[in-house]
Amino acid sequence: MESNRRALLHERLMALLARRGVATPSELVRELGISQPTFSRLVATLEGEVRTFGRTSARRYVLAREIPGVRQPIAVYEVRPRGERMRRFGTLHAVGGRSYLLDSGDGERFFEDLPWFLRNARPSGFLGRLVPRRHPELGLPADIRAWTADHVLRFASRFGWDAPGAFLVGDEACATFLREIDHPSNLVEAAERTERYPAIVADLLAFGTAGSSAAGEQPKFLATRRDGDRLTPVLVKYATRADETIGRRVADLLVAEQTALQTLGRNGFRVPNTALLQAGAHVFLEVERFDRDGLEHRIGQIALDVLDAEFAGTDLTGWTVSAEALAARNVIPRDAVSRIRWLECFGRLIGNTDMHLGNLAFLLDGVRVTSLAPVYDMLPMHYHPWQSELPAQDHALPVLGPDVADVAGPAVEAAVGYWGLLAEDARLSESFRGIAARNLRRTVALRSLVDRLPSVDP
Secondary structure (H helix, E strand, C coil), X not given: CHHHHHHHHHHHHHHXXXXXCEECHHHHHHHHXXXXXXHHHHHCCCCCCXXXXXXXXXXXXXXXXXXXXXXXXXXXXXCCCCCCCCEXXXXXXXXXXXXXXXXXXXXXXXXXXXXXXXXXXXCCHHHHCCHHHHCHXXXXXXXXXXXXXXXXXXHHHHHCCCCCCCEEECHHHHHHHHHHHHCCCCEEEHHHHHHHHHHHHHHHHCCCCCCCCCCCCCCEEEEEEEECCEEEEEEEEEEECCCCCHHHHHHHHHHHHHHHHHHHHXXXXXXXXXXXXXXXXXXXXXXXXXXXXXXXXXXXXXXXXXXXHHHHCCCCXXXXXXXXXXXXXXXXXXXXXXXXXXXXXXXXXXXXXXXXXXXXXXXXXXXXXXXXXXXXXXXXXXXXXXXXXXXXXXXXXXXXXXXXXXXXXXXXXXXXXXXXXXXXXXXXXXXXXXXXXXXXXXXXXXXXXXXXXXXXXX
């Protein structure tokens, strides 16, 4: 009789938690219509089925949940910067309908979705869309935009060892990372890049097109460059100039991107080292990864869109709006805001129409934001081909008002210098040098407007 009652209470508790998601002990006691001692005896028999989190005064209960193809609990590791050993950051448990609990040195934390600092594990972009084809054994949706967090963990716990940032999810991914330190699978000798990089492109093309993408997203791949004893993880963007119109324009934009980064470096911003290589019909822009320090050490990083979604919710309005909201909440350093405003102003001056919040990042120490990351993906995307057509008009120049009075002058001068360099760059096509010359004249004309902006108090 007593066993039947316990079985009935067990069934009712499971159904109640399935309906409510997360509940307090008092809520469960009240809805089950039992005493606190009876409830305590009941939950003591539910190890593995129900998980708890929170301190005694704020204890919560939630159903444990399986993830097909993933062994739980899931270890989360953080690869530390040079001079520090990799550490086990915490342990992840799937709970509720789609939620997670993370056990770490700071205690248990509940997340309604994949913890924000693990969002880098989600494949994205050009390379991300190739993942379902490269790993059909995972049985994941062909469109990565349809992936749930459980799908992400099924991939990341096995093959996500080289995701951006410093976190590794799962023992298998961690073991692969450790093997790659001594035997990198994507090693390319520096002297052989002009032969090896085209071969890597051919391998990528063997998987077919990468599916739909944001307008103008640049094809790319990852490699490890070896210069003597030095191993450097790199991201390599590429273009094929076989098409003298579209292909040549994309190649021009790789030159323009390298020049933009160099311009920003001269203006006090941290930027990755780059190299531009030509091999037959291919042009490659090799960018050293700023989240890597050799193969054994990493530097945490997270994109602005992730921070905004977790802590601000500005509806992805723009870099500056998001940065101001995050700084007000002490998520990012206050001094980053003016630098981001400078970057956004400069980007608009050079026609970067792709400054979405995923194209700006911050460095992390654990889960603490430390500083603005090196700048990347800064180029005049307005001039990228769209649906096999070249833009017919030049980009719209930004309105320079009081909101940018403190940065407009330096940003305009940097843009003047940038367009001036491109107008004389022999690596560019004649048509793109003409675009640069026109934009040089247009940007120089903004100097008179800058002189009329209100002064900014020190």
